[in-house]
Amino acid sequence: MSSDASRGPHIGVLALQGDFDAHKIILEQLGARVSLVRKPSQLEPLAGLVIPGGESTTLLKLMQYFPDWWPEFQRFKDNGGAFFGTCAGMILLAREVTAPAQKSLGFLDAKVERNAYGRQKESFEEVGQWADGRPLEMVFIRAPRLCEIGPEVEVLASHNDVPVFVRQGKIYAASFHPEINGVSDLHKIFLDALAE
Amino acid sequence: MEQGTLRVKTGLAEMLKGGVIMDVTNVEQAKIAAEAGAVAVMALERIPAEIRKHGGVARMTNPGLIKEIMAEVSIPVMAKARIGHFAEAQILESLGVDYIDESEVLTPADDRYHIDKFAFKVPFVCGARNLGEALRRIGEGACMIRTKGEAGSGDIVEAVRHIRAITSGIRTLTLLREDELMTHAKELGAPYDLVCWVAKNGKLPVPNFSAGGIATPADASLVMQLGAEAIFVGSGIFLSEDPPRHARAIVQAATHFKDPEVLLKVSEDIGEPMRGINVASMSPDELLQTRGV
Numbered sequence: 438m439s440s441d442a443s444r445g446p447h448i449g450v451l452a453l454q455g456d457f458d459a460h461k462i463i464l465e466q467l468g469a470r471v472s473l474v475r476k477p478s479q480l481e482p483l484a485g486l487v488i489p490g491g492e493s494t495t496l497l498k499l500m501q502y503f504p505d506w507w508p509e510f511q512r513f514k515d516n517g518g519a520f521f522g523t524c525a526g527m528i529l530l531a532r533e534v535t536a537p538a539q540k541s542l543g544f545l546d547a548k549v550e551r552n553a554y555g556r557q558k559e560s561f562e563e564v565g566q567w568a569d570g571r572p573l574e575m576v577f578i579r580a581p582r583l584c585e586i587g588p589e590v591e592v593l594a595s596h597n598d599v600p601v602f603v604r605q606g607k608i609y610a611a612s613f614h615p616e617i618n619g620v621s622d623l624h625k626i627f628l629d630a631l632a633e
Numbered sequence: 634m635e636q637g638t639l640r641v642k643t644g645l646a647e648m649l650k651g652g653v654i655m656d657v658t659n660v661e662q663a664k665i666a667a668e669a670g671a672v673a674v675m676a677l678e679r680i681p682a683e684i685r686k687h688g689g690v691a692r693m694t695n696p697g698l699i700k701e702i703m704a705e706v707s708i709p710v711m712a713k714a715r716i717g718h719f720a721e722a723q724i725l726e727s728l729g730v731d732y733i734d735e736s737e738v739l740t741p742a743d744d745r746y747h748i749d750k751f752a753f754k755v756p757f758v759c760g761a762r763n764l765g766e767a768l769r770r771i772g773e774g775a776c777m778i779r780t781k782g783e784a785g786s787g788d789i790v791e792a793v794r795h796i797r798a799i800t801s802g803i804r805t806l807t808l809l810r811e812d813e814l815m816t817h818a819k820e821l822g823a824p825y826d827l828v829c830w831v832a833k834n835g836k837l838p839v840p841n842f843s844a845g846g847i848a849t850p851a852d853a854s855l856v857m858q859l860g861a862e863a864i865f866v867g868s869g870i871f872l873s874e875d876p877p878r879h880a881r882a883i884v885q886a887a888t889h890f891k892d893p894e895v896l897l898k899v900s901e902d903i904g905e906p907m908r909g910i911n912v913a914s915m916s917p918d919e920l921l922q923t924r925g926v
Contacts, residue, residue: 452651452888453651453888454650454651454652454672454887454888455648455650455651455652456647456648456650457650457651458650459647475888475889475892490647490648491648491649491650491651491652491672492648492649492652492672492673492708492709494667494670494707494708495652495670495671495672495708495884497670498668498669498670498881498884499670499884499885499888502670502881502885524648525648536707537707551707552707556709556729556730556731557645557709557730557731557732557755557756558636558637558726558729558731558754558755559636560636560641560644560645561634561635561636561641562634562635562638562640562641563634563635576640576641576644577641578641578644578645578648579645579648579709579731614644617640617644617647618640
């Protein structure tokens with residue numbers, strides 16, 4: 438764990454595949470120190486890890502090619518490391534994945550349905566809501582849907598009454614893509630939580 | 634609710650970064666690609682090397698085949714329309730493919746105009762050999778650019794030429810004075826506002842991928858080190874000796890493109906790559922890259 442107060446926490450962005458650069462840019466704008474993570478050994482010094490949007494099946498395959506990923510993720514979490522997953526990242530964090538069923542880390546007590554909002558032509562942007570009712574811009578791309586969440590999962594934002602940004606302890610997950618808007622309050626919430 | 638916005642359309646291309654998009658011609662190949670970790674598949678009746686051999690007119694793939702592949706894999710499915718053939722593109726959009734490649738690999742339907750890609754909800758990728766061509770396609774609404782390279786050749790030289798031309802073209806613009814940009818826009822044959830955007834931001838406004846001759850993990854690493862953000866592999870997988878192993882190796886190479894140790898490991902024991910054709914031995918009328926510039 439390293440967290441240099443003057444420079445913000447040290448965050449990793451999983452860079453196996455996906456829009457990791459977009460996350461990196463936003464986190465750096467918010468004052469975090471950011472490393473791209475391509476090997477399990479790179480997790481050690483980090484306070485938190487962002488798992489970006491991308492293709493969850495591709496991410497899974499790339500993790501299988503280096504079998505150390507699974508135990509290292511678990512160890513990172515057990516040592517107090519935080520996670521923030523968007524879209525594919527949320528799928529990997531969930532307890533259960535459907536359409537089709539696939540392996541996941543199970544750090545978030547939730548069931549997630551892949552591509553539940555349809556194919557690319559059904560992808561959309563719309564204004565949803567923070568838990569307190571404030572508006573929040575959301576971009577959904579072949580997005581997964583949270584269909585069940587456990588009692589310890591707190592809903593931070595929703596769209597048409599479906600939870601789209603949730604938290605369980607130090608695990609944060611969003612089904613949309615705050616990273617492609619160029620600015621993101623979600624990332625700020627994640628960093629603020631790490632600073633506490 | 635807004636669909637088909639620029640943000641939603643380029644957004645999917647952002648999600649494909651660092652990945653490998655593989656050409657497949659049937660359900661079996663689509664499964665092999667997905668199993669290896671392809672980030673998307675391109676559904677085709679023939680891979681580019683076979684299109685070359687086959688001759689005749691190459692058209693949009695039969696929608697029935699695309700549908701079967703869409704039903705089989707959970708990753709995005711792309712399909713090609715002929716350059717300028719907006720009716721083929723309308724059919725593909727209606728079918729629900731996730732990306733349309735307005736591609737020089739198929740026989741062009743219009744020798745003067747490309748498709749108005751803003752008119753579609755589904756995003757388009759187009760090929761380019763240099764910055765001017767890339768910006769013309771973006772000006773028409775393309776949400777992803779890929780190098781043309783020379784499809785079906787298995788020879789990386791053209792993809793290298795094209796990615797270098799695009800990235801050095803971008804670097805040049807960033808060094809110019811503002812009062813020089815209009816003349817450069819004229820010389821590039823590119824929209825002035827896009828030339829100004831690139832000069833200011835030092836990159837294309839959409840993701841920049843590479844295609845056209847990638848046949849080995851080392852080829853993947855080469856174009857990515859030269860600035861490509863993801864790759865398309867057409868004939869390189871299914872004309873190799875051991876397609877599943879080759880596919881897995883290239884997927885890993887796209888992620889670990891800067892890590893020679895991983896590249897070494899994945900390059901061992903993958904069998905023979907596709908045989909290929911030396912592009913320098915081809916006559917100009919055999920080249921696909923000069924279509925639709």
